[in-house]
Amino acid sequence: MTAPGAQAAYRTDDPPAAPASGPKIVVTGATGAVGRHVARLLAQRGTERPGLFVRDPDKAAALGLPGPAVRGDYADRELLRRALDGADAVFVVTANPLRPEDDENILAAARAAGVRHAVKLSWCGVADPGADDLVARWNRRSEEVLRDSGLSWTVLRIRTPMSNALAWAPSIRERGVVRALGGASRTACVDPRDVAAVAVAALTEPGHAGRTYALAGPEALSPREQTAVLAEVLGRRLEFEEITEEEARAGWSRRYGERIAEALVAGARRRAGGAAAARDEGTLAELLGRRPGTFTEWTTDHVGEFS
Numbered sequence: 001m002t003a004p005g006a007q008a009a010y011r012t013d014d015p016p017a018a019p020a021s022g023p024k025i026v027v028t029g030a031t032g033a034v035g036r037h038v039a040r041l042l043a044q045r046g047t048e049r050p051g052l053f054v055r056d057p058d059k060a061a062a063l064g065l066p067g068p069a070v071r072g073d074y075a076d077r078e079l080l081r082r083a084l085d086g087a088d089a090v091f092v093v094t095a096n097p098l099r100p101e102d103d104e105n106i107l108a109a110a111r112a113a114g115v116r117h118a119v120k121l122s123w124c125g126v127a128d129p130g131a132d133d134l135v136a137r138w139n140r141r142s143e144e145v146l147r148d149s150g151l152s153w154t155v156l157r158i159r160t161p162m163s164n165a166l167a168w169a170p171s172i173r174e175r176g177v178v179r180a181l182g183g184a185s186r187t188a189c190v191d192p193r194d195v196a197a198v199a200v201a202a203l204t205e206p207g208h209a210g211r212t213y214a215l216a217g218p219e220a221l222s223p224r225e226q227t228a229v230l231a232e233v234l235g236r237r238l239e240f241e242e243i244t245e246e247e248a249r250a251g252w253s254r255r256y257g258e259r260i261a262e263a264l265v266a267g268a269r270r271r272a273g274g275a276a277a278a279r280d281e282g283t284l285a286e287l288l289g290r291r292p293g294t295f296t297e298w299t300t301d302h303v304g305e306f307s
Helices: 035-045 057-062 077-084 101-113 134-147 162-175 192-204 223-234 245-256 258-272 283-288 295-301
Strands: 024-028 049-054 069-071 087-092 117-123 152-158 177-180 211-215 239-242
Touching (some): 024 035, 035 049, 049 057, 101 117, 134 152, 134 258, 162 177, 192 211, 192 283, 211 283, 223 239, 223 295
Parallel strands (some): 024 087, 049 069, 177 239
């Protein structure tokens, strides 16, 4: 199901165009929230040959992602180099602040393989002087590694992807409840499809080298407000339950470990102070050539995942 007026902007399920003959682009993190859309958009263009570097090729296949998928770990520089051999550009996505060497390995392999340009997915919190937790420091260092890599580069700093709301899907389906920390904390969350469209432009078009873009959504919504949008789109009553910081820390610790959990709690405190509420002021709209997608549109396009 697609929101009115959104079909042309967001069709990423079309079959790939004719076999590509243009520059090869390697997408790391290709099964992630943004990477999957980057891979699909590149394939649809029909002028580039996307290659995927993933931990789980079965997941890539289940998502219907195009292009050859190489199974690997960022710790294996030689495998990375082989996967990047012949590529002109690489989309760099890393996800573990306890493994800062991942960015170094990807970029070293890219340089050895003759890759010319790297587009790095980063985080808007990098620019927040009050952000000094593990995640913020990791992202800042990753950007520095990129700028010092010797490659042409573009940095995409993003706000929280709208797709993070999918974490609520099980409790919505089972109990009609959204449970979250910081129910009143507003974030200008961004549609990952919009981020992917900018990434593809930065990977394939001139004019983006040496640029750092802050990509936020067009509206700042709190978890309570997102719950209201979900209820309206799904056509059912949903309740919001505020959890305590202790509950959030315990859940994050089980999933990510204590060090990352503490960083996520620090981020939640900054959001409560309004650190993530700044909406798109034209950067994303200008890069897209259209208005950015809203949370209502994103939710409408993902109804099946909450039902």
